Structure formats: structure tokens, C-alpha cells
Amino acid sequence: MDIARKLELLADAAKYDVACTSSGVDRSGKKGQLGAATQAGCCHSFTPDGRCVTLMKVLMTNVCTCDCAYCVNRASNLEIERTAFTPRELADLTIGFYRRNFIEGLFLSSGVAGSPDNTTERMISALEILRHEYGFRGYIHAKAIPGTSPELLHQLGLLCDRLSVNMELPSAESLALLAPDKTKRNILAPMRQICDSCAEDAESRSLARRTSGSLAQCRPKTASRAFAPAGQSTQMIIGATPESDHHILNLSAALYRTLSMKRVFFSAYVPVTADPRLPQTDRVQLNREHRLYQADWLMRFYQFDVDEIIDEEDPFLDLEVDPKAAWALRHLDLFPVEVNTASYEVLLRVPGIGVRGAKLILRARRHSTLGEEQLRKLGIAWKRARYFVTCKGAYAVPGVDFSAAWLRAQLTSPIDGGRHGRRSAKEAPGQMSLFDGLDAQQGHMQPAAPASGPKTMAGHKSTPFAALKPPVEALF
Amino acid sequence: MEELYDSIAYLYDGTLEGLFTAVFCAFERHEEPADVCRADVYQPRLSQLAVTIETSLPKADRVRKGIIRAAGRRGYRRVRRAALSDSPDAGTAVYRFIAFAMAENAKRPCHSCPRRGTCRSAFAPPKQTSCPRVVGRLIDDVASPAVKPVHKLSVAVNRECEHMRQFIRFRELEGGLFYARCNPKANVVPLIMDHFAERFNVQPFIIFDENHHIAGISEGGDWQLVDTRNWPGHELRLPPEAAGEKEMADAWRRFYRALSVDCRYNPELRRHFMPKRLWKNITEVQGEA
Known part of the structure; x- marks a missing residue:
């Protein structure tokens, strides 16, 4: 088969994998070797659906012995053409693309052909050609296949920058229902191994780099490759099974906390097959995915705890307002805040002020007192922030009824007469009907629609002992 | 006065x-x-x-x-x-x-x-x-x-520097030279040469800015700028494309098309990240603009 045709097939088979980042590792160039990597990563192209293309995301092969209901490559799918790259073809193609600045590196995943160990060995040989023969210093993201032996996984980790194991679905029951070949154990075991190996590697390196003490002489003369220096990530499919946002966010918080994940990706379920176990709809829950990512950002960059974002009584995120605004509407007793005196942590909690805006405010207010005009100049989202801040002691919006209902109406009113962000607005509420097919079959509880009215101003319930939070094993 | x-x-x-x-x-x-x-x-x-x-x-x-x-x-x-x-x-x-x-x-x-x-x-x-x-x-x-x-x-x-780091597309010419054209809004070639010279130190390459008529030329990790404003036609004279270059660009285009998920179609978002004014020099979208 023509190599371009192979690439087309294997890229098409890999496109439902959402994780496509090239960040997390800073590797300078080296004379005589191709490639470098930067901490922030770099997006090289954008597909018509607006997603970025930063790595050459392909499968080693789309032959697969697993029969996961949601997957286009499942063994029972007879409609697709099966093919495989040889390690040499893959390495040559990666180098060719990299030299033309098409990509930042390689994202290598694979269907399970034969046994997981066989598959991983093929992936390793492709990466060895890249790293050792071509001396490639670009970014490599590899998927660990569940069921691979720990030795091979370790070898794979030493060749790539980021490793990831797909969580696939947010609970073990769903996994048993839709992906019978995968088990909770063979997904969590490699995650744990990667987490431990990364920590071990980082610690031994920091010991070897110490300049004082008796170990200074033991410093290695040649640099050895680190184990997955950009850490690990994972992804799960949202909306194929009836788990609530509360469950999903608690699970991802536990992943960040106990397995030191760099990222947890959510992928709205895209129907690629008519299986009776799957929701029978062609709608994609893009809005829900978006809200989940917003909540994820709040946990990672805005110092929010998962219990502040969502609680058990109301287990789905509000689709009308974003999670941060929803939090603010529940805690109106803390607002408005004075921008000229509020601390960084408090500024971060104001809807409309982000990490960049909060830092700019801290810098700018050392020179002058900030009023509305200056805040607009700093580029914060004044349209949203104005309801929650005071400038020089005065509230910026005259004639405000400072109640949750009124503020919610302001925040949800269409921006720019509805011309702004119209495509995403099409996926309006009513998405929850997605679960109907499944509920009839399984007798699940119909999840409650998100409350659209204002909630009472109860202070947030924080767990008294944060350390006693459940580990991933208990949630998944 | x-x-x-x-x-x-x-x-x-x-x-x-x-x-x-x-x-x-x-x-x-x-x-x-x-x-x-x-x-x-x-x-x-x-x-x-x-x-x-x-x-x-x-x-x-x-x-x-x-x-x-x-x-x-x-x-x-x-x-x-x-x-x-x-x-x-x-x-x-x-x-x-x-x-x-x-x-x-x-x-x-x-x-x-x-x-x-x-x-x-x-x-x-x-x-x-x-x-x-x-x-x-x-x-x-x-x-x-x-x-x-x-x-x-x-x-x-x-921001324009970042656009160039993202969307510069090289073509291989005869003799192993890599060549890219770009049309940035600011004179950013001096600012991006370090980035490219670092990662492509094994290949000689030229980045030519057609708006400001400045070419950044790099070989072996070093680079310099050439002002082509006073050159005849403001252009560089280049050798023809290397054999196999067309196939490589075609493979990239087919890869790019295969990646899109149709039910998430969102061209506004793509234009937001990849402005149309740059498309004429981006291999995979060249025909679409």
C-alpha cells in the first residue's frame, strides 16, 4: 500500500484521541542533532473543527483484538481497511514532516495486534530508530497499551516525553459494559507504575545533580534520558455512559492528587457505531465537555477545590453559566471585592478576571489606583467582572439589584446580540435526553437537569480533612 | 519657521x-x-x-x-x-x-x-x-x-512571532536547502531565527519575509539577515524543488484532511487560531483560501 494512504488510514483511526499537546518539557537543540522542545509546546495547524495539530498523531496499526463498543477500530468492525506501519516507515515520515516544520513531534498509539507486549515492542523499535539512529530531539508522546509488561513500559518511558494510559470511561462498571477486554486493574497498574517511575527518576536526578556533599563526585559524565519528563496524562469519554459531572470531576481531582497527572482530557462521545449499549443520538455534548474543561482549569490554575465547584445534591455543572460564575453566584456574601486591595487569591475568584488579568492588576496597582478605565485597559473581561468588583470603593454599575437571580440574568444574556459564539450556543440544554436509551435498558436514574434558578447562599461545604479524600481506586 | x-x-x-x-x-x-x-x-x-x-x-x-x-x-x-x-x-x-x-x-x-x-x-x-x-x-x-x-x-x-513559529512551512529544494516564505504583519524574522536555527541546525534553510523583503539565512546553527529591498524584483533566485517534495506535501495534506471530526465542524474557531491572511503560505490550506 502507498505510504500516504497508510498515513491517511492510521491518522483517521487515531483522530478520536483528544490528547494532543507538546508541552511540559524544555529541551534545547544540540549541534548536529535535529529538533528541540519548548516548555509551552507549539500548535502547528488547526483542523476545520478548530482542534490543534501539534504532533503527528497516528496508530502503529489499526488491527485490534479488543472489541470496545465506542471505538472505530474494534475487532467486530468489518467496514474499515486494516493496515500497519513498519517502524522504519513511521520514523522516516516523522523526520520528513518535522524538517518541514509541519509538526512538533510524534504521538504514537496503537491497536492491540497480537498481544500488548508485541504491540509495545513494535512501538519501541520505531522510537529507537527516531531517538538513536536519527538523534531526534523533538517531542514524543506514546500511549501505553493496557496489559503491557512493566519492563517494556519502562523501556517505552525512557524513549518518550509523555506517556499516557487511556482511562476510556469514568467508571469500572461502564468499562465492563462497553470495553469488556479492559479491566480496572490493567488500566490503573501502568498509571501507578508511570507515576512511581517519574518520581523515582526525578529524585535520583536531583541527588546526582547536587553540588555539595560526598555525592558530588558521582555526577554522571553523560546525560541519560529521563523517564517521561513531561509526565503522564489520561483521557476519558464523556456522555457515552451515565456518570455525573460530580463523579467525573472527583475522579479527575483524585487523578491529579494521587497519580500526579499533568492533564486529564475529556472527550465528548462521538457516535461512530450503532451499538445498542451506546446512547442512540447523533448529538455531541460539546457544551458539557466545555464546562468540564472549565472546571478542570479552575482546579489546576485557580486554586479551587473540587467540592467548591460541584456537590452531590446538584451533580451536573450548570450549562448556562460557567463554573466560576456559578460559584460566585452561590457565594454573593463574598462580593463585591475591591480591586485595589484584594489579594491575588481573591482576584482569581472574580468572574471575568483570569490568571493573566489578576497578575496584571497586581503589577499595575503598585503605580496607580485602578478605576474602570484602567481595568478595561488591562484587558480583563469588564462585562462580567463589573458586577463583582468595586473600584476606589465605589460599585461600577449603577442601579444594580445585587441578587443571584438578577446577576444570573445579566451573565446569561446573549453577548453581542447573540452573534458571539453562536455555533457553540446551538447545543442548548436538553442534552440530558441523551441517556434515555440507556436508562430504559438499565434502569438507571434519570439524572436531574441542572438547576437554573438561583441557589441559596450557603457557604461551601469543605471536607474537614482534605487528606482523607478517596484515592482513584475507590472512585473509578 | x-x-x-x-x-x-x-x-x-x-x-x-x-x-x-x-x-x-x-x-x-x-x-x-x-x-x-x-x-x-x-x-x-x-x-x-x-x-x-x-x-x-x-x-x-x-x-x-x-x-x-x-x-x-x-x-x-x-x-x-x-x-x-x-x-x-x-x-x-x-x-x-x-x-x-x-x-x-x-x-x-x-x-x-x-x-x-x-x-x-x-x-x-x-x-x-x-x-x-x-x-x-x-x-x-x-x-x-x-x-x-x-x-x-x-x-x-x-503574537505574530508565535504565528510564524507555528505556521512557517519549509519546502526542500535541490541540494538539500529548505526554503519557507511568510507574510507576517510585523518584521519578526529577526526574532524567530533563533528558534529555527536551534532546532534545524542540521539543515541549511532560508526564511523569506515577502512583506518586509528580509531573508533570514541559516546554516549549522548560525544565522544572518539579508535585506532584499534593493534587489532586482525584491526576490531570491532559488533552485527548483527537490524530487519527492510534492509527495511529502501531498501526504501532509491528506493527513490534515483525515484528522478532522465532521460533527465538531467549527470553522470560526479555526480562523481564530489560524488567520486567513496567513493561509497562502500554509501548505495544507493553500487551496482553500
Whole structure:
């Protein structure tokens, strides 16, 4: 088969994998070797659906012995053409693309052909050609296949920058229902191994780099490759099974906390097959995915705890307002805040002020007192922030009824007469009907629609002992 | 002469040195030009006197040192980025920022400073005209009318740099040379050459900016700039494409098309990240624009 045709097939088979980042590792160039990597990563192209293309995301092969209901490559799918790259073809193609600045590196995943160990060995040989023969210093993201032996996984980790194991679905029951070949154990075991190996590697390196003490002489003369220096990530499919946002966010918080994940990706379920176990709809829950990512950002960059974002009584995120605004509407007793005196942590909690805006405010207010005009100049989202801040002691919006209902109406009113962000607005509420097919079959509880009215101003319930939070094993 | 004209405009040749010379002249002649503008984009105002400034490297160097002294290295880097912008206001913004920085420092003379007993700056030779308490934070005052334009321009130039790092597409020519054309909004080739020279040090390559007629040429990790403005046709003469280049571009295009998920179709989002003005030099979307 023509190599371009192979690439087309294997890229098409890999496109439902959402994780496509090239960040997390800073590797300078080296004379005589191709490639470098930067901490922030770099997006090289954008597909018509607006997603970025930063790595050459392909499968080693789309032959697969697993029969996961949601997957286009499942063994029972007879409609697709099966093919495989040889390690040499893959390495040559990666180098060719990299030299033309098409990509930042390689994202290598694979269907399970034969046994997981066989598959991983093929992936390793492709990466060895890249790293050792071509001396490639670009970014490599590899998927660990569940069921691979720990030795091979370790070898794979030493060749790539980021490793990831797909969580696939947010609970073990769903996994048993839709992906019978995968088990909770063979997904969590490699995650744990990667987490431990990364920590071990980082610690031994920091010991070897110490300049004082008796170990200074033991410093290695040649640099050895680190184990997955950009850490690990994972992804799960949202909306194929009836788990609530509360469950999903608690699970991802536990992943960040106990397995030191760099990222947890959510992928709205895209129907690629008519299986009776799957929701029978062609709608994609893009809005829900978006809200989940917003909540994820709040946990990672805005110092929010998962219990502040969502609680058990109301287990789905509000689709009308974003999670941060929803939090603010529940805690109106803390607002408005004075921008000229509020601390960084408090500024971060104001809807409309982000990490960049909060830092700019801290810098700018050392020179002058900030009023509305200056805040607009700093580029914060004044349209949203104005309801929650005071400038020089005065509230910026005259004639405000400072109640949750009124503020919610302001925040949800269409921006720019509805011309702004119209495509995403099409996926309006009513998405929850997605679960109907499944509920009839399984007798699940119909999840409650998100409350659209204002909630009472109860202070947030924080767990008294944060350390006693459940580990991933208990949630998944 | 002064009675005839309300204001003065300084015209420079578009280079950073030219701009700094214009700033030097403004201080030297005790004039306050209303506009400092590139000669090729200047639009005269009513009753405005336009003075063309001859670029002088020693004067420019004095201004460079002056900026570092008055606004710090961070301030200087911000100024340099802003000056590479295509915006006709860039010169004026930079001039006003420098004047503001000098004035802020002059407000805090060392002889009346309560900290002069402990401040290193007060005794350091040669005699300093800057206050360390002003220098470090001057550029952070982004809400101030003198700092904001420079800040904004430098952010815009940074963004354009990032676009170029993302969307430069090389083609292999005969003899193993890699060549890319680009059409950025600001003169960013000098700023992105380091990035490319680092990662592509095993291949000779040329990045040609067709808007500013500047080519960055790199081989073995070193690079230099060539100004092609005065060349015949403003163009480089290049060898033909290498064999197999067409197949490689075609494979990339097919890969790109295969990646899209149809039910998530969102062209507005793509245009937001990948502006249409750049498409003519991006291999995978070249035909679509």
C-alpha cells in the first residue's frame, strides 16, 4: 500500500484521541542533532473543527483484538481497511514532516495486534530508530497499551516525553459494559507504575545533580534520558455512559492528587457505531465537555477545590453559566471585592478576571489606583467582572439589584446580540435526553437537569480533612 | 519657521537605529515631535513640518544605553519588540515611552533622595541618572498612557512571532536547502531565527519575509539577515524543488484532511487560531483560501 494512504488510514483511526499537546518539557537543540522542545509546546495547524495539530498523531496499526463498543477500530468492525506501519516507515515520515516544520513531534498509539507486549515492542523499535539512529530531539508522546509488561513500559518511558494510559470511561462498571477486554486493574497498574517511575527518576536526578556533599563526585559524565519528563496524562469519554459531572470531576481531582497527572482530557462521545449499549443520538455534548474543561482549569490554575465547584445534591455543572460564575453566584456574601486591595487569591475568584488579568492588576496597582478605565485597559473581561468588583470603593454599575437571580440574568444574556459564539450556543440544554436509551435498558436514574434558578447562599461545604479524600481506586 | 507650523514630525528609515536616532534628535534639539514615523507610511497632518532624520549609529547606541539605564533590560526588550511592529504609531509610542521613562527618573534625583546613604546607584560611577526604584517597575505600569501603547505593540509582535513559529512551512529544494516564505504583519524574522536555527541546525534553510523583503539565512546553527529591498524584483533566485517534495506535501495534506471530526465542524474557531491572511503560505490550506 502507498505510504500516504497508510498515513491517511492510521491518522483517521487515531483522530478520536483528544490528547494532543507538546508541552511540559524544555529541551534545547544540540549541534548536529535535529529538533528541540519548548516548555509551552507549539500548535502547528488547526483542523476545520478548530482542534490543534501539534504532533503527528497516528496508530502503529489499526488491527485490534479488543472489541470496545465506542471505538472505530474494534475487532467486530468489518467496514474499515486494516493496515500497519513498519517502524522504519513511521520514523522516516516523522523526520520528513518535522524538517518541514509541519509538526512538533510524534504521538504514537496503537491497536492491540497480537498481544500488548508485541504491540509495545513494535512501538519501541520505531522510537529507537527516531531517538538513536536519527538523534531526534523533538517531542514524543506514546500511549501505553493496557496489559503491557512493566519492563517494556519502562523501556517505552525512557524513549518518550509523555506517556499516557487511556482511562476510556469514568467508571469500572461502564468499562465492563462497553470495553469488556479492559479491566480496572490493567488500566490503573501502568498509571501507578508511570507515576512511581517519574518520581523515582526525578529524585535520583536531583541527588546526582547536587553540588555539595560526598555525592558530588558521582555526577554522571553523560546525560541519560529521563523517564517521561513531561509526565503522564489520561483521557476519558464523556456522555457515552451515565456518570455525573460530580463523579467525573472527583475522579479527575483524585487523578491529579494521587497519580500526579499533568492533564486529564475529556472527550465528548462521538457516535461512530450503532451499538445498542451506546446512547442512540447523533448529538455531541460539546457544551458539557466545555464546562468540564472549565472546571478542570479552575482546579489546576485557580486554586479551587473540587467540592467548591460541584456537590452531590446538584451533580451536573450548570450549562448556562460557567463554573466560576456559578460559584460566585452561590457565594454573593463574598462580593463585591475591591480591586485595589484584594489579594491575588481573591482576584482569581472574580468572574471575568483570569490568571493573566489578576497578575496584571497586581503589577499595575503598585503605580496607580485602578478605576474602570484602567481595568478595561488591562484587558480583563469588564462585562462580567463589573458586577463583582468595586473600584476606589465605589460599585461600577449603577442601579444594580445585587441578587443571584438578577446577576444570573445579566451573565446569561446573549453577548453581542447573540452573534458571539453562536455555533457553540446551538447545543442548548436538553442534552440530558441523551441517556434515555440507556436508562430504559438499565434502569438507571434519570439524572436531574441542572438547576437554573438561583441557589441559596450557603457557604461551601469543605471536607474537614482534605487528606482523607478517596484515592482513584475507590472512585473509578 | 516656528510660526508657520503647529507641530513637527520626525521621519526615520524604518530601522531600529533610525528610530533611536530620531529620539536622540528630539532631546538634542529640545523639540517635542508630535509624530515619529517611518518615512514610507507617513501621512502629513495639517501645518506639520516633516523633518527627515539621518540614521547615525553612535547616536542610536547612546539612546539604547539610555533606555537600559532608565527602564531596565526588560523595558528595552519591550521597546525593541514594539519598534518592529508595522503599525504607523510604533515610532511615536516608543518616543513617548522613552520620554516618560527619562522624566520619571528625573523626578527622583539622587541628591534629595532619603535613601542616598544606602543606595548603590548614588555612588556608582559613572554618575547615574536613574533611580533603581523607578527602573524596575516602570514597564509594569501598563495602565499608564505612556506605557500602554508600547506594551500593546510588543504583545502584538509577540503574537505574530508565535504565528510564524507555528505556521512557517519549509519546502526542500535541490541540494538539500529548505526554503519557507511568510507574510507576517510585523518584521519578526529577526526574532524567530533563533528558534529555527536551534532546532534545524542540521539543515541549511532560508526564511523569506515577502512583506518586509528580509531573508533570514541559516546554516549549522548560525544565522544572518539579508535585506532584499534593493534587489532586482525584491526576490531570491532559488533552485527548483527537490524530487519527492510534492509527495511529502501531498501526504501532509491528506493527513490534515483525515484528522478532522465532521460533527465538531467549527470553522470560526479555526480562523481564530489560524488567520486567513496567513493561509497562502500554509501548505495544507493553500487551496482553500
